Amino acid sequence: MANEDVCSYKRAGFFDSKIRKLFQNPNKILSPYINKGMNVLDLGCGPGFFTLEMANLVGESGKVVAADLQEEMLIKVENKTKNNHLKEIIKLHKTQKDSIGLSEKFDFILIFYMLHEVPNKRKFLGELKNLLKNEGKILIIEPKGHVSKENFEKSVRLIKEKGFKTSKGPKVFYSYSIALEKITN
Ligand SMILES: C[S@@+](CC[C@H](N)C(=O)[O-])C[C@H]1O[C@@H](n2cnc3c(N)ncnc32)[C@H](O)[C@@H]1O
Structure with missing residues (x-):
């Protein structure tokens, strides 16, 4: 699989396994960033x-x-949400390869193991900036091994060029992790 190929839905089971929860626990990773009432x-x-x-x-x-x-x-x-209350909270949105296609603003955006699949990162990051509230945060996590250190650092340079302030993200098993905020002044 080339680095920018989209991970097929046929491999979804790999990303949804019970074992993954043991080393990438969603609550542990996300609870410092998400509060009740947020739009994420x-x-x-x-x-x-x-x-x-x-x-x-x-x-x-x-x-x-x-x-x-x-x-x-x-x-x-x-x-997964058909028969429970989560279906009232979760809205589904289909993106296009070259456009996210949303216009509302978010308090928090998670981009987990996805950035390397985006061919035009410059355009993507520009669009992303418009989706973030001034005080909002973005978390980008990328897989080590699949993404080289050099390529991750290249993405970080681009992120900074696009006017984001960066800080250390949470520790995630075998992953690069970075938190982004808008520079507002
Ligand atoms: C490796 S999977 C990771 C899925 C999930 N974030 C996780 O960690 O379990 C990458 C996902 O990003 C999606 N993706 C790739 N490019 C995208 C784009 N431009 N817009 C929206 N989704 C995209 C793929 O379809 C795939 O479902």
Whole structure:
């Protein structure tokens, strides 16, 4: 698989396994960033490994937009929420390869193992900036091994060029991690 290829929905099981929870626990990773009532975006949500925990954290007064390029991934998220209260909190959104296609503003955006799949990162980061509230945060996590240190550092340079302030993200098993905020003055 080339670095920028989109991870097929046929591999969704790999990203949704019970074992993954042991070393990438969604609550541990996300609870410092998400509070009740927030409007949050899981961009490149895949089968929803993080989406459901995001919905638990924002609660009934909040909203989660689960966005993915692949309809099949969104159907997997929908199936998980069909028979419970989370379906009121989670809204599904299908993106285009070259456009996220959302206009609302978010308190928090998660981009987990997805940035390396975006061919035009410059355009993507510009669009992302418009989706973030001034006081909002973005968390980008990328897989070590699959993404080289050099390529991750290249993305970080681009992130800074696009006017984001960066800080250390949470520790995530075998991953690069960075938190982004807008520079507002
Ligand atoms: C490796 S999976 C990770 C899924 C999930 N974030 C996780 O960690 O379990 C990457 C996901 O990003 C999605 N994706 C890739 N490019 C995208 C884009 N431009 N817009 C939205 N989703 C995208 C893919 O369809 C895939 O579901």
